[in-house]
Amino acid sequence: MQTKVGIGHSxxxxxxxxxxxxxxxxxxxxxxxxxxxxxxxCGGKHDPQEFLNGVNAVIPDCEKAGGTxxxxxxxxxxxxxxxxxxxxxxxxxxxxxxxxxxxxxxxxEFQAGDELGKQISAAGIDDPQALWVFYDSSKNQNPPMLxxxxxxxxxxxxxxxxxxxxxGGGFLADMMLSQCYQIFNNEVVSQHAVAIMISGDCVMExxxxxxxxxxxxxxxxxxxxxxxxxxxxGRPAVDVVHELLGGSExxxxxxFAMNVTLGINRGDKFGEFQEKDFANRLTLAVDEPNKxxxxxxxDLTPGAxxxxxxxxxxxxxxxxxxxxxxxxxxxxxxxxxxxxxCGGRARPFSGVNFxxxxxxxxxxxxxxxAGFYSGVEVARVGEFLQPLDWxxxxxxxxxx
Amino acid sequence: xxxxxxxxxxxxxxxxxxxxxxxxxxxxxxxxxxRTADLSKDVLQMSEGLKVIAELQEVDADSNEEELFxxxxxxxxxRLKMDVAAILLPVKEGKLDFNLRYLKGFxxxxxxxxxxKIIKVPKRVFAxxxxxxxxxxDELDPFQEYLQSELEIENLIFSPIIHNGAIMGYFxxxxxxxxxxxxxxxxxxxxxxxxxxxxxxxxxxxxxERQQVxxxxxxxxxxxxxxxxxxxxxxxxxxxxxxxxxELKKNGSVKAKDFNMVSVLFTDFKDFTRFSSGLPSKxxxxxxxxYYREMDExxxxxxxxxxxxxxxxxxxxxxxxxxxxxxxxxxxxxALEIRDFVQRTKEELMKKNKPYFEVRIGINxxxxxxxxxxxxxxxYDIWGDTVNVASRMESNGVAGKVNISASTYELVKDYFxxxxxxxxxxxxxGEIGMYxxxxxxx
Numbered sequence: 001m002q003t004k005v006g007i008g009h010s011x012x013x014x015x016x017x018x019x020x021x022x023x024x025x026x027x028x029x030x031x032x033x034x035x036x037x038x039x040x041x042c043g044g045k046h047d048p049q050e051f052l053n054g055v056n057a058v059i060p061d062c063e064k065a066g067g068t069x070x071x072x073x074x075x076x077x078x079x080x081x082x083x084x085x086x087x088x089x090x091x092x093x094x095x096x097x098x099x100x101x102x103x104x105x106x107x108x109e110f111q112a113g114d115e116l117g118k119q120i121s122a123a124g125i126d127d128p129q130a131l132w133v134f135y136d137s138s139k140n141q142n143p144p145m146l147x148x149x150x151x152x153x154x155x156x157x158x159x160x161x162x163x164x165x166x167x168g169g170g171f172l173a174d175m176m177l178s179q180c181y182q183i184f185n186n187e188v189v190s191q192h193a194v195a196i197m198i199s200g201d202c203v204m205e206x207x208x209x210x211x212x213x214x215x216x217x218x219x220x221x222x223x224x225x226x227x228x229x230x231x232x233x234g235r236p237a238v239d240v241v242h243e244l245l246g247g248s249e250x251x252x253x254x255x256f257a258m259n260v261t262l263g264i265n266r267g268d269k270f271g272e273f274q275e276k277d278f279a280n281r282l283t284l285a286v287d288e289p290n291k292x293x294x295x296x297x298x299d300l301t302p303g304a305x306x307x308x309x310x311x312x313x314x315x316x317x318x319x320x321x322x323x324x325x326x327x328x329x330x331x332x333x334x335x336x337x338x339x340x341x342c343g344g345r346a347r348p349f350s351g352v353n354f355x356x357x358x359x360x361x362x363x364x365x366x367x368x369x370a371g372f373y374s375g376v377e378v379a380r381v382g383e384f385l386q387p388l389d390w391x392x393x394x395x396x397x398x399x400x
Numbered sequence: 401x402x403x404x405x406x407x408x409x410x411x412x413x414x415x416x417x418x419x420x421x422x423x424x425x426x427x428x429x430x431x432x433x434x435r436t437a438d439l440s441k442d443v444l445q446m447s448e449g450l451k452v453i454a455e456l457q458e459v460d461a462d463s464n465e466e467e468l469f470x471x472x473x474x475x476x477x478x479r480l481k482m483d484v485a486a487i488l489l490p491v492k493e494g495k496l497d498f499n500l501r502y503l504k505g506f507x508x509x510x511x512x513x514x515x516x517k518i519i520k521v522p523k524r525v526f527a528x529x530x531x532x533x534x535x536x537x538d539e540l541d542p543f544q545e546y547l548q549s550e551l552e553i554e555n556l557i558f559s560p561i562i563h564n565g566a567i568m569g570y571f572x573x574x575x576x577x578x579x580x581x582x583x584x585x586x587x588x589x590x591x592x593x594x595x596x597x598x599x600x601x602x603x604x605x606x607x608x609e610r611q612q613v614x615x616x617x618x619x620x621x622x623x624x625x626x627x628x629x630x631x632x633x634x635x636x637x638x639x640x641x642x643x644x645x646x647e648l649k650k651n652g653s654v655k656a657k658d659f660n661m662v663s664v665l666f667t668d669f670k671d672f673t674r675f676s677s678g679l680p681s682k683x684x685x686x687x688x689x690x691y692y693r694e695m696d697e698x699x700x701x702x703x704x705x706x707x708x709x710x711x712x713x714x715x716x717x718x719x720x721x722x723x724x725x726x727x728x729x730x731x732x733x734x735a736l737e738i739r740d741f742v743q744r745t746k747e748e749l750m751k752k753n754k755p756y757f758e759v760r761i762g763i764n765x766x767x768x769x770x771x772x773x774x775x776x777x778x779x780y781d782i783w784g785d786t787v788n789v790a791s792r793m794e795s796n797g798v799a800g801k802v803n804i805s806a807s808t809y810e811l812v813k814d815y816f817x818x819x820x821x822x823x824x825x826x827x828x829x830g831e832i833g834m835y836x837x838x839x840x841x842x
Contacts, residue, residue: 013474013506045506081478082506175578178507215426217419246427251434259434310429313436348444348481351437 003092003202003399005336005368006030009077011084015046019054022087027058030089030368035059037090037097039196040066040183041372044173045082048181048188055087056186062089065099065194067134068180070172070343071373073357075364080346080373082174088370090336094399095200098125101184106139106191110151116193117159125197130165130204130397132338135193136180137170137375144177146170146284148227149376149387150299152193157385165204166385167393169340169374175349201400203332207325208379209318209392210275211345211356214263214307216244221306227298228287229262232306236291244308256286258344259351260293261390262306266382269305275321279381280309282344282389296376296389311390313352315359322363325396332398337364339371341392346373360394367396442589448479449593456600465608472601473502476573480590484509484553487561488519488570496521498570509574510552517550521570529567531559531594533586536577555585559594563602571598640780641705641721644772656771662719663731663765663808664782664790665704667695667738670758670799672712679755688712691757694741702734707782713794717782720770728765728811732837735761735802743800762793764805792826796834806833816840 008025010018019042026032038059042051048068055064071080090097100123102116120131135152139145149170160166173180182192198204219240223231232240238253241260245251260283267277285294300306326334339360347355361369378385379393452475456468469487477485484505488498498519505511522543525532534544536554547558553574560567571594575585636645640654647654669675669691676684695714699706704718718734719727742759749756766786772778789805797803809818817838823831 013478081481083478174507176576215429216423244423244427244430245434246431250427250431255434255438259437308426308430310426310433311437313433348441348448351433351440353436353440 001091001093002333003090003095003335004030004032006032006089006091007074007086007368007370009072009074009079009084009086011043011079011081013045013083015042015048015050015085016054016057018042018046018083018085019051019087020057021054022085023055023058023089026087026089030091032089032091034091035062035089036092038062038064038066039088039370040064040086041069041072042066042085043072043080043082044068044070044178044180046085048183051085052183052186052188059089063097063099064186065097065134065184065196067136067171067182067194068173069372069374070174071346073339073341073360073369073371073373075361075369078346078355078357078361080343080348086370086372088336092200095129095198095202095397098123098197098199099184100195100197101182101189101192103189103192105136105147105152105193106141109148110155112193113152113155114159116195117156120195120197121159123197125199127199127201128161128164128197129200129202130198130395131160131167132196132198132395133166133168133193133378134182134196135168135170136182136191137172138177138180140177140179140190146177146227146296146375147191148298149378150297153378153385153387156195163383165206165395166378166380167204167206167338167340167395168378168385169372169393170376170378170387172343172373172375175343198397202397203329203400204395204397205325205328206379206393206395207321208276208278208381208388209321209356209360209394210263210278210280210309210388210390211312211317211352211392212261212263212278212280212309212390213273213312214265214278215310216308218269218305218307219262221300221302221304224300224302224304227284227295227300228290228292229295229300230290230292237293238286238288238291241293241308253286253288256283256293258282258284258349261309261311262293262295262300263309264300264304264306266386275317277381278309279386280389280391281306282342297387299387309390311350311352315354315356318356318359319363322360322394325394326365326367329396329398332400334367334396334398336397337367337369338395338397339364339369339392340374340377340395341371342377342390343373343375344390345392356392360392364394442587445480445587446589446593448481449589449596452476452479452593452597453600456597456604465605468601468604468608469502472597473504476571476594476597477504477506480573480593482573482575483507484511484514484551484575485571485573488572490569491518496523496526500572501569514550514552519547519550519570519572526567529560529562531557531571531591533557533588533591535585557586557590557594559591559598561598561601563605568602568605639778640772643721644780648772654772656769657721658767658769659720659723660767661727661765662717662768662782662786663728663763663811664717664768664787665715665731665735665761665763666791666794667714667735667759667761668794669712670760672757675755675757676712687755687757691742691745695738698734698737698741702730702737704730704734705780708779717768717770720768720782721780728763728808729815731763731765732802732804732808732812732816735763736837736839739800739802758799760794760797760799761802762790762795762797762804763802763808764790764793765808765811789826789829789832792829792832793834796824796826798836801836802838804835804837806835809833809835809837812837 006026008022010021012018072084072086486503556574718731746756768784819836821834
């Protein structure tokens with residue numbers, strides 16, 4: 001039997017009804033007769049337990065993994081009002097999904113990553129082909145703080161088979177860093193990382209859709225602590241960026257947050273621009289008294305060379321990048337595509353005049369598409385798993 | 401300086417020049433990008449507001465206010481990306497206390513706690529017909545602080561819904577501060593959007609009110625029509641038997657029907673012609689009306705169908721249109737009651753020295769044909785020899801007596817007392833046995 005995938009969504013405000021409706025739609029759309037595994041995501045305004053109950057009303061015995069998401073993407077739907085839910089159901093004899101989860105992320109991301117890696121390694125899965133990892137982006141504390149993906153994935157990576165295709169995303173309930181939830185084994189939890197290992201007769205191809213280009217010289221981070229970049233090229237970081245942006249008369253320093261993006265080129269320093277070689281880091285906030293930038297991740301350490309990135313204002317890069325990946329799968333049977341997209345790239349927040357997920361829908365074509373809007377996206381840049389900001393990570397699963 | 405050094409210096413100068421140019425271009429580009437981003441976000445939010453308005457314009461004419469406001473509050477919450485939205489309506493018309501009738505809060509917002517609160521709007525705020533925006537970073541006046549505290553949210557807008565020049569209620573929408581999104585919680589365009597939505601609500605409200613007026617009018621007209629229909633039906637029932645009206649309504653016509661055995665009753669006032677010539681016509685009509693009304697009452701009470709009156713003659717039939725076994729019995733009983741009524745009336749009027757009538761009554765039993773004839777002023781009528789003989793019974797009777805034929809006698813002989821009058825010749829009918837009938841006093 002060929003692998004079947006059914007994708008459904010709902011944006012009802014009643015959580016149970018939304019879960020039920022999306023699950024029924026997934027069964028119907030995919031002509032699913034036997035549900036083997038489901039990925040389930042619900043918007044931040046939903047009650048996750050009620051949502052899960054709604055899903056279980058349709059597919060009670062099927063293993064599930066998922067959680068809270070800032071928004072939902074499917075073949076035919078894009079939404080980020082907080083009430084969207086998405087359900088993807090797989091039915092396959094050739095492919096298996098193995099779910100792992102590790103808690104206490106807020107206490108120590110590195111340790112959580114290490115423990116998760118150990119679980120995966122101990123499971124001794126035959127024929128592992130790909131891995132998805134989702135985690136709680138918010139520490140759910142006051143003042144709000146992010147769980148960092150950099151130590152989580154740095155600790156996880158050594159436990160994985162070398163070069164294993166991998167993608168991931170941080171769950172985000174809303175732009176207020178409200179509590180978000182993870183779902184696995186019919187449990188609703190917080191502060192967890194959830195890994196889904198895919199094994200069997202398949203391959204996963206992944207591409208990064210930054211939509212950003214470097215627009216400055218290389219700048220060197222000269223002073224940083226954790227996610228806070230204090231100095232660039234020996235000067236206060238805010239002053240350097242302000243100068244590059246034309247000064248305070250042109251751009252208010254308050255506008256740096258969620259706009260200023262610094263990119264690290266892991267490829268040829270002076271070679272042609274390669275999107276896949278860049279890891280972008282977005283500014284979360286500005287520490288005005290210290291003239292410092294607070295970044296989403298703590299990986300811009302002293303000595304790191306970065307460039308100020310500009311955003312593509314036209315959606316002209318999607319088709320060629322996605323066509324390249326589809327071309328690599330032309331001898332296989334791609335049966336599913338999965339898009340993990342930065343919540344900030346949703347049109348009301350992005351400031352660009354197009355909906356980037358719509359461009360992905362068009363370019364993916366008739367391959368079933370599911371996805372969610374995330375806080376941080378994760379993909380391989382160079383040889384390492386790298387947390388990314390302001391990025392879309394698109395995966396294709398194909399049967400051999 | 402050597403030539404190589406000159407060239408290197410020149411090259412470095414050139415590099416610096418282009419780097420500077422690139423920096424300036426990048427700055428311009430980035431500044432443009434940031435401004436475009438801001439504008440784009442604002443335009444998108446405005447367009448979401450327009451979607452709420454578009455949804456409002458699609459409101460079904462059958463919608464009620466409850467449904468309209470409930471959907472609208474949810475739409476404002478979702479479209480404008482708020483944490484809570486509500487429509488407040490006055491607790492009492494003309495008062496400045498408003499309750500949160502349609503409150504849509506999601507996530508961690510204290511929806512149930514806030515729902516029961518009453519918001520007191522100061523007179524000056526109400527009179528100004530202006531909205532209020534509250535943001536966390538702003539310096540707040542007492543009413544803004546009150547709203548922030550009562551509505552339990554740090555950024556909010558409280559905007560009047562103006563309907564026909566007066567405040568019919570308020571919109572309230574609130575959101576928590578966005579950590580991952582720049583800008584204040586509530587922006588000036590939110591006021592513009594809510595003002596526009598308020599304008600459409602007023603229009604829709606007018607439509608709904610007009611709809612209500614129309615519905616009331618239709619209901620009133622329907623009641624009037626119903627009354628008129630009832631009047632018509634009552635009128636028709638005065639003319640035709642009920643069964644016949646149903647047949648007429650159903651088929652548009654009534655077929656003539658044979659009845660094997662009915663009893664036909666005639667009355668006639670003695671010396672009516674002579675009597676009538678001595679009375680003013682108005683008094684005469686009033687007098688006849690007085691008698692006929694009572695006769696109607698009596699026949700109705702006995703289930704006897706009034707057929708018609710011809711001058712001073714009253715004609716009715718028992719056993720039609722619904723057939724009944726005791727038709728003759730009913731006819732005789734009715735006849736005796738009529739006779740007694742006329743007699744009593746005579747005595748009363750005599751005492752007052754007023755004019756009075758005496759009545760002859762005749763009954764005959766036998767077959768008749770019944771039906772409707774004509775298209776104008778049509779009437780239910782009966783035909784047949786039985787009718788003619790009944791008329792003869794009356795004309796051959798005596799005032800103050802009920803004269804029945806032998807055929808009727810055979811049907812009621814066990815129930816009354818009789819005076820057999822013998823066989824009496826009747827014009828064109830030969831001799832017919834006749835009986836005066838009286839109640840059985842034993």
